[in-house]
């Protein structure tokens with residue numbers, strides 16, 4: 293699910309793939325939106341490169357521009373429409389894909405075409421083939437594809453040492469604040485053998501951290517009734533526990549991390565915790581609770597809203613005491629009373645969520661929640677968000693303080709000056725882009741250097757806000 297992720301914009305760097313020679317047509321690519329959109333971009337870029345197109349980060353000189361859009365919140369819609377306008381102004385030949393492409397405008401028809409009638413083609417999300425068909429129509433496929441120039445892992449938009457692995461598309465839920473199911477459809481799980489094959493290729497290519505994503509990771513396999521697939525000739529069930537077990541097996545020889553996102557607190561998630569306690573999968577769960585009061589959760593139509601989440605968290609921590617939980621919440625949902633909001637604050641204090649984000653409710657065009665009574669004034673929604681974040685910060689800071697003195701494994705993301713002047717990394721408790729970081733001091737030993745994409749052991753010497761400071765040892 294989107295869970296109000298910060299929107300990221302990525303323009304394809306030609307440096308991420310070997311440059312093709314000759315006069316192959318060039319496609320400029322802009323990727324907006326959440327990690328799910330990013331993996332769609334990677335699939336399209338991979339196909340473009342496989343067919344011999346050049347990819348570029350520059351509108352000028354490109355034969356065509358593809359813009360992968362986000363349509364979740366109004367700011368994302370605006371950014372996407374602005375980007376399309378910019379590409380049209382600077383290049384003129386633009387294909388649009390992604391969530392905004394599926395969005396209807398006033399009176400029917402596609403919103404993108406209503407605002408920008410000059411775009412050449414528009415597709416919805418997860419539509420690699422439809423995008424490629426449109427590309428072929430407007431810029432014919434080069435005669436001699438440079439198949440050997442495409443890495444086995446496809447083209448990635450993330451740094452070389454971490455990668456998102458999408459295990460399913462769409463969602464069977466109908467949360468009232470969300471329009472994702474209308475944009476991406478019902479849950480479709482990817483075949484388990486294919487997912488594991490991708491994971492292995494990523495580890496073999498040097499990926500040290502695999503981030504499992506979907507709209508609803510706990511539901512993996514529900515649509516295919518957990519059918520048995522095959523990987524390396526062995527049967528594997530299309531089910532979260534089996535997938536995580538095999539991912540842990542694949543990661544182990546590389547010493548790599550497997551991190552789970554968008555996990556709803558269903559009872560069967562309990563079965564994953566022993567894998568975390570055993571170090572097979574990172575003891576980190578991204579669980580989008582969104583609220584804690586049963587009535588608000590009912591109005592939101594949230595999955596797992598009937599679960600006793602405090603008890604579940606306690607059980608998880610009993611099985612795996614190092615567990616770090618990240619979550620997102622919405623303050624000021626329509627009809628939220630002060631008492632209901634106070635329940636949310638109490639939950640936050642008791643649940644001791646390590647990493648929490650909170651958004652003031654904001655109506656999304658086409659969402660069912662817009663019809664709910666009791667829309668709160670903007671200042672109330674903002675004020676509740678600020679109150680929530682103050683509590684969340686107290687919890688998070690206190691938890692980080694307890695790490696001072698601990699020895700942690702840190703994955704290095706940046707290391708200037710050949711790693712002799714320190715750097716920045718993340719521990720198992722920090723997912724890229726959304727959590728804190730570990731600031732690494734210059735190593736004391738002259739022989740020690742930090743290398744991007746490699747692990748280092750480090751002793752935590754201080755906590756600063758949401759980040760840690762550590763000395764590599």
Ligand code: SF4
Nearest residue numbers: 293463465467470472
């Ligand atoms: S409907 Fe609910 S569970 Fe599904 S993507 Fe939207 S917010 Fe996530």
